[in-house]
Amino acid sequence: MPLLEELGVNGALRAAAAGLIVGRMAHPASERETHRWLGRDSGLGELLGVDYEAMGAMQLYRASDALVKHRHVIEARLYERAMDLFGLAATVTLFDPANTYFEGDAAKQPLARHGHSNEQRDDRPLLPLGLVLDGSGFVSRSRVFAGNVREHTTLQGMLDGLGAPADALVVMDRGLATEARIAWLRESGYRYLVVSRKRQREFDAEAAEAIDTASGQTLHLDRRVCEDSGEVRLNCYSEARAQRSAPWSSACARVTRRR
DSSP: OHHHHHTTOOHHHHHHHHHHHHHHHHSOOOHHHHHHHHHHTOOHHHHHTOOTTTSOHHHHHHHHHHHHHTHHHHHHHHHHHHHHHHTOOOOOOBOOOEEEEOSSOOTTOTTOBOOOOTTSOTTSOEEEEEEEEOTTSOEEEEEEOOTTOOTTTSHHHHHHHHTOOTTOEEEEOTTTOOHHHHHHHHHTTOEEEEOOOOSSOOOOTTTOEEEEOTTSOEEEEEEEEOTTTOEEEEEEEEHHHHTTSOTTTTTOEEEEOOO
16 A cells, blocks of 8 residues: 555554455445454455454554545545546536434534434434545545535535535435525536426427337436526436336436536
């Protein structure tokens, strides 16, 4: 791990960090379970020349702290490496915060607070995570926010904190896509992709185009362009969904992009 060595992380922590990273990919779990897996089930120690059985579990927690401490430098270096390897251009930004909850009180974590939980655990303190990705799905930046952050009121601060470029494509779910927020994105030069909050679907069956998906299902797409705002609205009708729910309720999306 040359980068961690450049950042001044000692050899013991670098070995623990390697175990954590490989463990997240091969056996996703907590630090405690990763410690057990590295020592008893994994052959990673033999490959790296590290005795994970003799390594204390606390070393993995310290390694996690070291990775978080240097995450901005690590993210930037990894992103530059991905761009160089695959010749990609950072043209698209995906922004959609997710959150996770603590089983304990997390009294010593200042950002852990009660808020709206994606997992219906509003009774536990939360930590939201925001990601900025490019069009190929590579993460360029991340940031952890306070658990009580309200997405629809702090979008500007989140985008600024994540370093989203001015012409980024902001992908949002229905809860964030208020008309006022969309207007702000448009005025600020952002492109955006949102699910429509409209209750009535403006679907023209005669103008719709039928396409077959990779799974063999048929979708009917009705594309409309709003000349005033430059929005492209895409209404979707799924024959498969119509058999088990209201024909238009869950299959309608609005696609908008800045001209």
